[in-house]
Amino acid sequence: MSSAEQNKSTHIQAVAAEPLLTVKDLAVSFETDFGRLRAVDSFSFELSAGETLGIVGESGCGKSVSCMALLDLLPKPAGQIDAGKVVLQGTDIRTISREELYKVRGGEVGFIFQDPMTALNPVKTIGKQLAEMYELHKPGYSSERVTSECLELLARVGVPSPAARLHVYPHQLSGGLRQRVMIAMALTCKPKVLIADEPTTALDATIQAQILLLLQDLQKETNMGIVMVTHDLAVVAQQCDSVLVMYAGRVVEEGPVEEIFANPKHPYTQMLMASMPTLDTPTKSELPTIPGRVPSLYAMPSGCRFNNRCPYAQMNCVSLSPEFEKVNADHRVRCLHHAELKPRNIEEVKI
Ligand SMILES: Nc1ncnc2c1ncn2[C@@H]1O[C@H](COP(=O)(O)OP(=O)(O)O)[C@@H](O)[C@H]1O
Ligand SMILES: [Mg+2]
Structure with missing residues (x-):
């Protein structure tokens, strides 16, 4: 058995039976020049701890909109959730207060956006932004512990000379480094669920492989569930346990990865x-x-x-x-x- 196969088999054993996240019949619309139009319909899935769910489909199929809706991150006021439930460990997070939702975002649920500039604050240094994640979600940590954890995380996502990077602003980094910093930010609080929207699309093949391995390693350590949006079926084959295929705002096929690859319907x-x-x-x-x-x-x-x-x-x-x-x-x-x-x-x- 190759090491990749070994990884996958231990990984599957870690998948728990109880869903960590259940999304039921989510519907999203946008206000447009032609009135309010439905972008995503009947979007549902279940994600267990330790499981990686891939979402695939061509550009414009509704992958990002669906992911943004999970944490109520749609551009307002144009974007709106019309219906559905997002149940995280038994609680529908669509019904909790704004304050509680802020704690869930970046705390229990980490989010890697397609475009790092939407997630990083242009006027704050990388170190300050990472430290703020700890202040919000791990208020008991000393500043020494925060700094050492930030440095370790930046090194793990492949940021060279992490100590020097703490003092720079996002625009001073290359696109690839910004993406890796954003991945580090999403992982600061060891989320139970990681939503990764094309996390490696902007990166070159070597860094992409490194980041995907890192996500697998972290998943083994923390048993987090991962929702991985990608247009790359090779990434799905290598990384995911199950897959949703989206077309024009709807899931058109879903199932275990092996089954979908062997018997696409x-x-x-x-x-x-x-x-x-x-x-x-x-x-x-x-x-x-x-x-x-x-x-x-x-x-x-x-x-x-x-x-x-x-x-x-x-x-x-x-x-x-x-x-x-x-x-x-x-x-x-x-x-x-x-x-x-x-x-x-x-x-x-x-x-
Ligand atoms: N802010 C917006 N206003 C109007 N329509 C939008 C907006 N954002 C996305 N859409 C539309 O929603 C659909 C899904 O987009 P998106 O989720 O970004 O696709 P994907 O991530 O699969 O490439 C597209 O038809 C897109 O034009
Ligand atoms: Mg997208």
């Missing part, structure tokens, strides 16, 4: 996988991409939202909106015709 999932690079793919430019685009909020197709890009679409795909259906105990898919689609090798999917 939704044509969208099949096409995403067909566009994934393999070791045999000679150059990036030869990768197939999915023709067409994710619909905008203004022009959602009726029926199945994938109908205008789907090679198997039939008449009723335009009139009927597919419900989530069980493929087996924990594999579900939102496609009217999934049972008729022949099982196929990914190589056969024509795109």
Whole structure:
């Protein structure tokens, strides 16, 4: 067994049965020039301690909006949660006070944003911002302990000369270093849940691998649950236990990673996988991409939202909106015709 396989098997054993975080039927809308439009619908998942859940889908499918809604971080007043529950260890955090929510953010739930500049304060030094996380969430720590923990964490996320970096401002760091500082900030309080929205997209491949390993190590130490947004299915295969595939604001398929990779049911999932690079793919430019685009909020197709890009679409795909259906105990898919689609090798999917 390779060390990666070993990692994964011990990791799966650590997954607990009770959900740490349960999200139920979350719906998000934005005020636009065309009125209030729904961006995300029926967004639900369960995350156990020690589990990593991947969220995949093309750009514009609603991954970031869904994650921001979990902690009520949507841009206000345009963004709004219309419905749903976000239950963290038995408490619906949509019903708690602002003050309590501030404690949850960065305390029990760490958040890594897609864009570090939205998370870092441009007028405060890195050291000051990290120290503030401890002041808020670990008020009993001495300043010596805070400094030594900050230095250790910065070193672990691969920030060189961490002591010198405590005194600099975010704009004085490269994009990659800012991203690593933000990851350190999200991890200061050893969160029970980490929401990571494309945490490594801006980083080069070596640093990306280093950060992903770090997250795995920390998860083993603290048994945190991770929600990992990515557009990279290779990251999902390597890092995640289960996966949600999102398309146009809805989850269209979900299940354990092995099951979804071996038996993808939704044509969208099949096409995403067909566009994934393999070791045999000679150059990036030869990768197939999915023709067409994710619909905008203004022009959602009726029926199945994938109908205008789907090679198997039939008449009723335009009139009927597919419900989530069980493929087996924990594999579900939102496609009217999934049972008729022949099982196929990914190589056969024509795109
Ligand atoms: N502030 C906003 N106002 C209006 N629409 C928005 C806003 N933010 C996101 N959206 C829309 O919500 C949808 C989902 O966006 P997003 O969650 O950022 O996608 P992803 O993270 O999957 O790339 C898109 O159609 C996007 O245009
Ligand atoms: Mg995004």
